[in-house]
Amino acid sequence: MDFRLTEEQELIQANMREFAERYVDPIAASIDEESRYPAEVFARLAEMGWMGIPYSQEYGGAGSDYLTFTVVVEELSKSCAATGFTLSCHTALASGPIANFGTEEQKKQYLTPLCQGKHIGAFALTEPGAGTDVGAGSTTAESDGDEYILNGTKTFTSNGPIADTFVVFAVTDKTKGTKGMSAFIVPAGTPGLSVGAHFFKMGIRASQTSEIHLKNCRIPKQNLLGQEGQGFRIALQTLDNGRIQVAAQAVGIAQAALDESVKYAKERIQFGKPISANQAIQWMIADMATDISAARFLTYHAAFLKDQGRPYSKEAAMAKVFASEMANRHASKAVQIHGGYGYIKGQKVERLMRDAKITEIYEGTSEAQRMVISSNVLR
Numbered sequence: 090m091d092f093r094l095t096e097e098q099e100l101i102q103a104n105m106r107e108f109a110e111r112y113v114d115p116i117a118a119s120i121d122e123e124s125r126y127p128a129e130v131f132a133r134l135a136e137m138g139w140m141g142i143p144y145s146q147e148y149g150g151a152g153s154d155y156l157t158f159t160v161v162v163e164e165l166s167k168s169c170a171a172t173g174f175t176l177s178c179h180t181a182l183a184s185g186p187i188a189n190f191g192t193e194e195q196k197k198q199y200l201t202p203l204c205q206g207k208h209i210g211a212f213a214l215t216e217p218g219a220g221t222d223v224g225a226g227s228t229t230a231e232s233d234g235d236e237y238i239l240n241g242t243k244t245f246t247s248n249g250p251i252a253d254t255f256v257v258f259a260v261t262d263k264t265k266g267t268k269g270m271s272a273f274i275v276p277a278g279t280p281g282l283s284v285g286a287h288f289f290k291m292g293i294r295a296s297q298t299s300e301i302h303l304k305n306c307r308i309p310k311q312n313l314l315g316q317e318g319q320g321f322r323i324a325l326q327t328l329d330n331g332r333i334q335v336a337a338q339a340v341g342i343a344q345a346a347l348d349e350s351v352k353y354a355k356e357r358i359q360f361g362k363p364i365s366a367n368q369a370i371q372w373m374i375a376d377m378a379t380d381i382s383a384a385r386f387l388t389y390h391a392a393f394l395k396d397q398g399r400p401y402s403k404e405a406a407m408a409k410v411f412a413s414e415m416a417n418r419h420a421s422k423a424v425q426i427h428g429g430y431g432y433i434k435g436q437k438v439e440r441l442m443r444d445a446k447i448t449e450i451y452e453g454t455s456e457a458q459r460m461v462i463s464s465n466v467l468r
């Protein structure tokens with residue numbers, strides 16, 4: 090057993106930290122305030138070859154492993170959780186299913202520009218009537234000669250307003266339940282596909298989120314991802330991967346909350362001494378540091394298992410539920426340590442507390458993670 094990152098992983102971690110401090114920290118508060126996609130940051134990430142970290146160099150990826158990608162998302166999320174999530178949504182949720190289930194042609198045509206950062210990807214699974222109950226989706230894909238005709242509405246599509254490539258899930262055979270769901274690649278600009286207005290959110294406000302409308306949207310049969318009826322499986326496997334990244338995002342948020350709290354507790358004087366001299370504050374800091382380490386180990390372990398080709402669905406759900414609930418507890422504690430100042434806009438801990446909440450909701454709520462874990466444990 091070796092708990093260390095490799096030298097290469099440590100180097101990439103340090104590079105990403107430097108990158109985030111230089112290019113993300115200075116704009117993190119303003120992109121949150123303006124709900125703005127930081128295109129300039131993603132142009133730089135593309136230049137550095139970080140838009141397809143775990144995918145083959147043959148398709149423009151970095152040819153690295155999932156643990157490295159996880160560490161990168163954690164580092165980016167320490168500075169800005171919305172930026173970390175935009176990268177993880179693009180890489181794990183949109184490029185992932187094409188890398189794992191796409192044909193050679195699909196990989197050349199769609200995965201390569203995604204990994205090169207020339208295109209941005211989005212994953213459109215959730216519908217107004219199908220959230221946790223993913224299999225209840227009513228978007229249809231009707232076969233018509235050598236095309237499919239897609240009709241329906243997707244909601245909460247992250248990267249929707251900025252995406253060039255959508256992975257869309259739709260029902261091809263209503264009689265087969267979840268086995269009648271299929272996955273498709275739909276390029277932006279396809280007639281019949283329209284993107285709704287950006288949702289203004291509580292947190293991760295720089296991440297762009299919208300509805301996607303499909304109205305008689307015709308795509309060639311070559312854009313079917315995997316086989317007809319494989320969509321549900323593709324969705325679940327993709328979410329297993331994405332959950333490791335949400336866990337990494339939560340670890341990044343919590344670490345930033347701890348870093349801010351330590352700095353503030355040493356500086357803030359009350360009763361003639363720094364507030365860090367009080368045991369009440371010391372114990373909050375101790376609990377934060379301990380829980381963050383535990384969450385980080387769970388998260389890295391899930392990524393490690395995936396890299397080893399071993400089962401990781403339960404471990405990804407454990408990492409996500411633990412890390413996300415931990416981030417919420419401790420972002421709130423960080424605000425507490427900052428007193429009234431922590432409640433004021435412009436303080437990083439105020440943003441961290443808002444950003445932490447979504448990690449308990451997307452890519453499966455905490456309740457959904459517990460369903461995955463218990464079904465594995467009770468098997």
Ligand SMILES: Cc1cc2nc3c(=O)[nH]c(=O)nc-3n(C[C@H](O)[C@H](O)[C@H](O)COP(=O)(O)OP(=O)(O)OC[C@H]3O[C@@H](n4cnc5c(N)ncnc54)[C@H](O)[C@@H]3O)c2cc1C
Binds near residue numbers: 212244245451455457
């Ligand atoms: C900012 C944001 C970004 C998102 N990005 C994407 C994206 O890129 N692509 C995408 O496809 N989706 C995305 N989503 C959707 C997200 O994954 C769903 O919101 C989430 O899965 C929950 O679905 P829901 O909102 O419909 O809640 P519901 O399923 O309606 O759940 C409501 C509540 O009921 C609970 N609940 C539901 N069923 C059960 C049950 N059987 N047992 C116990 N409790 C239950 C839930 O845990 C929750 O607490 C995003 C959502 C948000 C808010």
